[in-house]
Amino acid sequence: MKNFTISLSKNPTIVMNVIPGHFTTSHFHLTHYLDLDNLKTNSSIARDVAAELALPYLSTTPIDTIVCMEGTEVIGAYMAEELLLEGTSAINSGGEIHVVTPMNNVNRQLTFQSNIQKLIDGKNIVVLVSSVSSGKTVESALECLSYYNGKVVGISALFNAFPDESEQEIHSLFTSEDIPEYKMLSPDECDMCKSGRKLDAIVMHGGYTRI
Ligand SMILES: [Zn+2]
Structure with missing residues (x-):
């Protein structure tokens, strides 16, 4: 089984690399590994990605803070820029958007340091993640933001494995429906x-390690 790529029909410069194989996360086995690194780290591609991800909020949703998870900070910064652009229907134009990342504490809980908490408390927040699979990353982000009194107005992702089953609406570029025969199963x-x-490999911390 060879690697292949899937491009976004709306903007074919946005390409996801797909590696077929037998992968494990801490909870699930996967038939494909999605390489999203170029989307997150290549600055000109990240800018295109950000423009796509900003669209659902552009004319409707006031946003104060973008909370970036799983290495999405570059996209988050461009997304803020996109939302702030001047335009007749751009609801955030002329405003201010902050881009922050939570920390993991010793108990592996997400936290914000005291100096950052004012950017969360009572603010309209978009959560930006790389991929939604088990939903644990989103769940822990929402838990953390609720603790700090943040108001989550949207969740965006590069990839969503379960577009029909997510509890919250997730705006994603790609879903498992784009990948023929994609499966995520419990090991048994x-x-x-x-x-x-x-x-073939263990998937963790946004990358994989061959075994
Ligand atoms: Zn397996």
Whole structure:
């Protein structure tokens, strides 16, 4: 099975690299690894990605703060720039948008330091994540933001594995429907394990390690 790419029909410069294989996260086995690094780190591509992700909010949603998870800070900064552009229907133009990232404390909970909390407390917040699979990243972000009294007005992602099952609406560029035969299963239900296929790699912290 060879690697392949999927481009966004609206803007074909936005390309997701897909690596088929037998991957494991801490909870699930996956049939494909999605390489989203170029979307997050290539500044001109990240700018295009940000323009797409800003669209659902542009004319409707006042935003004070973008909270970036999983290495999405470059996209977050361009997204803020896009939302602040002058335009007759641009609701945030002329305003201020802050772009922040939570920290992990020793108990692996997400926290904001005291000096950053004022950018969360009572503010309209968009949560930006790289990929939504088990939903744990989004869940922990929402928990953290609720603790600091942030008002979440939107969630955006590069990839959403379960577009139909997400509890909250998630604005994503790509979904599992774009990848033929994409599967995410618990290890005891995994067809590849049943057929005796060894794991190729462990997926964690936004990357993978071959084993
Ligand atoms: Zn498996």
